[in-house]
Amino acid sequence: MPIPIDFLPPARISAKEKAFNQLQRWIIDGTLMPGEKLYDAEIAEALSISRTPVREAFQLLQIQGFIETFPGRETRVTTISxxxxxxxxxxxxxxxxxxxxxxxxxxxxxxxxxxxxxxxxxxxxxxxxxxxxxxxxxxxxxxxxxxxxxxxxxxxxxxxxxxxxxxxxxxxxxxxxxxxxxxxxxxxxxxxxxxxxxxxxxxxxxxxxxxxxxxxxxxxxx
Missing domain, CATH: 1.20.120.530 (GntR ligand-binding domain-like)
Structure with missing residues (x-):
C-alpha cells in the first residue's frame, strides 16, 4: 500500500481523529484506490501514532462505507461502480x-x-x-x-x-x-x-x- 510522504499532517487533534481524517481524505481523492488493502501497522508508522487509533479509525470508516473489514483476514477500501x-x-x-x-x-x-x-x-x-x-x-x-x-x-x-x-x-x-x-x-x-x-x-x-x-x-x- 503506497503511503504518501509529502502530505501535510492535520492540526493538533486526537490520534484517532488524525488517522480517521487522513485515511478518509486519501480514500476520497483516490490516493488509496478502491479494493486496496490497508495495513494498520504501516498506516500507524506513516502517521506516527500507535495501531490502536488506526483500528478505531477503521471502525468509523467502515460505518461510513469507505472500507470493509474481514476479521482475521484483511481490510480493504470499498470498491465503487x-x-x-x-x-x-x-x-x-x-x-x-x-x-x-x-x-x-x-x-x-x-x-x-x-x-x-x-x-x-x-x-x-x-x-x-x-x-x-x-x-x-x-x-x-x-x-x-x-x-x-x-x-x-x-x-x-x-x-x-x-x-x-x-x-x-x-x-x-x-x-x-x-x-x-x-x-x-x-x-x-x-x-x-x-x-x-x-x-x-x-x-x-x-x-x-x-x-x-x-x-x-x-x-x-x-
Missing part, C-alpha cells in the same frame, strides 16, 4: 431539496448576498477551468444552505453522502472538467427562489441540481 451513482445521488438530492425548502423560510438578505458571492466565485472557477476548485465552491454553496436550514439530521446525512459523491468525482473524473454552466444557472434560480420566498420552486430546482449531474456522470461511466 456506476451503479453506486444511482444509489448515492437520489437520497442526497431529496435531502438537499428539503434543506432548500426549509432555508426559504428563514434566510436573511445577508445570507442571500453570501450565496450570490459564492456563485460568482463558482462562475470564475468554471471560466478558469479549475475543476477541483469549482467542486469545492459548489460544496460551499450547498453547505451554506444546509447551515441556514439548521436541521442537524439533514446536515449529518448529507455530509456523508457528499463525501461519497466527491470520491466518485475524484476517481472517475480526475483532471477532467465537465460542463458546469447548467449548475451555475440552477444556483441562480435557487437564489431567485429564496429572494421571492418560493420554497416549492427552490426545492424543485435544488433536486434538479443534483439529479442532472447524476445522469451526466452515469453516462460518462459508460
Amino acid at each position: 456506476k451503479k453506486d451513482v444511482l444509489k448515492i445521488y437520489p437520497p442526497l438530492a431529496s435531502l438537499q431539496a428539503l434543506a432548500a425548502e426549509e432555508a426559504t423560510k428563514v434566510i436573511s438578505i445577508e445570507q442571500i448576498e453570501q450565496l450570490k458571492e459564492i456563485n460568482q466565485k463558482y462562475e470564475l472557477s468554471i471560466n478558469n477551468q479549475q475543476f477541483f476548485r469549482s467542486m469545492e465552491i459548489d460544496e460551499e454553496f450547498h453547505n451554506l444552505i444546509l447551515d441556514i436550514a439548521d436541521n442537524p439530521y439533514i446536515s449529518d446525512f448529507s455530509s456523508t453522502l457528499q463525501l461519497h459523491i466527491r470520491r466518485l468525482k475524484y476517481i472517475f473524473l480526475k483532471q477532467q472538467l465537465t460542463s458546469k454552466n447548467d449548475s451555475l444557472k440552477e444556483h441562480g434560480l435557487i437564489i431567485k427562489s429564496f429572494t421571492e420566498r418560493d420554497g416549492k420552486t427552490a426545492s424543485i430546482i435544488m433536486k434538479q441540481n443534483w439529479l442532472r449531474p447524476m445522469e451526466e456522470l452515469y453516462k460518462v461511466l459508460d
Whole structure:
C-alpha cells in the first residue's frame, strides 16, 4: 500500500481523529484506490501514532462505507461502480431539496448576498477551468444552505453522502472538467427562489441540481 510522504499532517487533534481524517481524505481523492488493502501497522508508522487509533479509525470508516473489514483476514477500501451513482445521488438530492425548502423560510438578505458571492466565485472557477476548485465552491454553496436550514439530521446525512459523491468525482473524473454552466444557472434560480420566498420552486430546482449531474456522470461511466 503506497503511503504518501509529502502530505501535510492535520492540526493538533486526537490520534484517532488524525488517522480517521487522513485515511478518509486519501480514500476520497483516490490516493488509496478502491479494493486496496490497508495495513494498520504501516498506516500507524506513516502517521506516527500507535495501531490502536488506526483500528478505531477503521471502525468509523467502515460505518461510513469507505472500507470493509474481514476479521482475521484483511481490510480493504470499498470498491465503487456506476451503479453506486444511482444509489448515492437520489437520497442526497431529496435531502438537499428539503434543506432548500426549509432555508426559504428563514434566510436573511445577508445570507442571500453570501450565496450570490459564492456563485460568482463558482462562475470564475468554471471560466478558469479549475475543476477541483469549482467542486469545492459548489460544496460551499450547498453547505451554506444546509447551515441556514439548521436541521442537524439533514446536515449529518448529507455530509456523508457528499463525501461519497466527491470520491466518485475524484476517481472517475480526475483532471477532467465537465460542463458546469447548467449548475451555475440552477444556483441562480435557487437564489431567485429564496429572494421571492418560493420554497416549492427552490426545492424543485435544488433536486434538479443534483439529479442532472447524476445522469451526466452515469453516462460518462459508460
